[in-house]
Amino acid sequence: MRFLPFFLLSLLITSMHAGFADPWVVRDGQAMGTTIHTEVWHQDLQLAEQVADEVINIMNHVDQLMSPYIESSELSLVNRQASQAPVQISDELFKVIERSIFYSELTHGAFDITYASIGYMYDFREAIRPSRNQLDSHVRYINYKNIVLDPSDNSVFFRDPNVRIDLGGIAKGFAVDLAIEKAAQSGVENILVTAGGDSRILGDRAGRPWVIGIRHPMDKNRVIAKLPLADESLSTSGDYERYFDEDGVRYHHIIDPKTGDSARDVRSVTILGPQAMDTDALSTSVFVMGPKKGLELLDRLPGIEGIIVDQNGNLLFSTGLQNLR
Ligand code: AMP
Ligand code: MG
DSSP states (O other), X not given: OOOOSSOOOOEEEOOOOTTOOSOXXXXXXXXXTEEEEEEEEOSSHHHHHHHHHHHHHHHXXXXXHHOSSOTTSHXXXXXXXXXXXXXXXXXXXXXXXXXXXXXXXXXXXXXXXXXXXXXXXXXXXXXXXXXXXXXXXXXXXXXXXXXXXXXXXXXXXXXXXXXXXXXXXXHHHHHHHHHHHHHHHTTOOXXXXXXXXXXXXXXXXXXXXXXXXXXXXXXXXXXXXXXXXXXXXXXXXXXXXXXXXXXXEEEESOBOXXXXXXXXXXEEEEEEESOHHHHXXXXXXXXXHOHHHHHHHHXXXXXXXXXXXXXXXXXXXXXXXXXXX
16 A cells, blocks of 8 residues: 555554443553543443553652652662662662663664663754754763663662663553553453553454544544554554654654664554553554555564555555555
């Protein structure tokens, strides 16, 4: 399929409440700088409401641990202190950093949370970006090998004071997984949790799949592909989420660790897979890797599929989704 450029891919989650007599609880909130949305189904309406509240609480909890904008967050503490001496961190933060390093190795450095060693110099709202000098002097601090994790005491250490980390490419997925796990422990078997571009679905809608449509980028009333999903996660990364344009060049929030500049091979990436932490990290990774290397990676990963919109507006599918064309 071929489209004109400047298409934006976004997701339309179609609600199919029809035929479902029992109660759904729907809740919306704000956390992690984005919109949280959950739909919970359970015979016991009170339980469904409790679980929906819990979803919002979990998002706020992860925000308090991992936000770079909250000065008292564990992440902010690590960024201030981890180059002086190892800092002991929570199991949750340890797990997310560990998984981030796993993805750095898998993607040969395309996914790298130390992108923040330069990343903090951008302010997309204020149209501020690092100078050539700043890029040249700091790009070498972007290297996940500058992070030392010690599982014996749950600590993290940075090899250089110029190293910083940011979990914006993976923490929402982690939070979504955590919310789904807690809901399942409470006995809920049918739930949708969304944090910005990251969603996970548990179960189906009473014997029918949840239908997630990929919206036609130019026409919000048209759907270019409908995916019947149950027990699945889905993440989208796009260059239209946080950006500014300058002299015809788009500066946006997904950074190529090799240059410290925004990655510009694609416009958006959608990843499907079992867990949201993985689809989140992979949507950011494939965005940086570009269409060729990105699709090669997806085809090597069992249970993972993806859809890319390239710079020319072409839609590219991983092998398992070819029949959507
Ligand atoms: P997402 O919307 O999930 O693709 O995540 C984008 C966010 O990931 C950005 O706002 C940054 O916080 C973070 N990020 C940007 N570039 C990278 C990178 N190369 N590796 C890991 N995280 C990144
Ligand atoms: Mg992501």
